[in-house]
Amino acid sequence: MHKQPSHTGFFVALLVLGSWAACIVSLMQWQVNFSNPLLYLFILLQMHLYTGLFITAHDAMHGTVSPSKILNNAVGYACTFLYAAFWFPYLNKQHHKHHRHVHTNDDPDYHHGNFIAWYFSFMRNYLSIWQIIIMAAAFNILKIWIPQQNLLLFWVTPSLLSTLQLFYFGTYLPHKGEHDNLHQSRSQKRNHILAFFSCYFFGYHYEHHDSPGTPWWRLWKTEPPISK
Template sequence: MGVLIALTIISAWAFHLYYILNYAEVNFSSPLFYLHILIQAYLYTGLFITGHDAMHRTVSKNKTINDWIGRIATFLFAGMSYNRLIKNHFMHHKHPGDEKDPDFNTKSQNFFLWWLTFLYRYTTVTQLIVMAIAFNILKIWFDEISIWMFWVVPAFLGTFQLFYFGTYLPHKKPHTDEMQPHNARTLKKNHLVAMLTCYFFGYHHEHHESPHTPWWKLYQLK
């Protein structure tokens, strides 16, 4: 089931991107234009959630299949290194919300400063080169404005969504007793809101309690 769900998200991301790059009009007065951006951003978030599940070995029991799906999903998300993500993510689970947590900003709880720090820590020179090459390849077939609005902007919105619902809200201070031992809070039980905001990832305390539960089963832990 995990492989099917992962491939569905990856395929939906690819097909929708292909459609909007080819057929959607960049029209800032059209509600449909913004809807396409939001849908693609949500699918970008799904790519990373898929890669995240692969890091926890919940996409497939076959390690090779699991890891390749994780590599594909994180690469499509933003040219990211799956192996580097695994190392950082396991550090996050080992030291959630403290100075050793690569996802946590101990110097400031300001949302934008933390988000920029988060982006800085996870962005590499290799990644920027890969994305620059991909951008210029896409320019061979598609209008540059379409690439910016339908490929670049949704990716940034996806990082914003992931950070806000998957890092900032769950782990920001103050760290209360009910957040222990993971320094992680959780959304109130509302499965529709949880799914729409970040693929149930807002049920974050539950994720830290049971990291081997795939995202599509997290709601069962509420």
């Protein structure tokens, strides 16, 4: 008997998307008070949910959101656009190029340089003038109805912080330096709580390259690399 394909990934994706949407809609009308510690907690929460959007899109790039290609790609398009008007097919192409040519000159995510130079090279590879135009237009339209400081604090700032979170835990730490293994990557120490909050288990990066068909919410179950 053939095992029926699982739709769990689709419901996990809906949970991430729904959480992001519910929080950002609520925060757009929240009364900002810089002396209220909840303000900074909400910014960090939104940062984490923005990272979840991108990680969900990443799962779509590997076809693990849904066995239905239409649903899988629809989630990918939605998450990348909501994240920062990214174009899913381009990200998909570049990400698979990263997997095929990891840690080489043909790897779009790799850069020979320090953290700052690498980060700006990473962002330059993925940002386009059209994204900037779309996001600027959206900001100026939304501020007609939404307080500008709410847009800056809960829409702009968390998304920018999220790029740092994704880059640091999902690219820089796993791939910096030299590696004596097939996937040219390392993994963080096994601490599932830290791994989830840092980057949705993508600190277990060798495991992801070793099993790219494993969705983020199952990465913690994978076997860690054997230390030499």
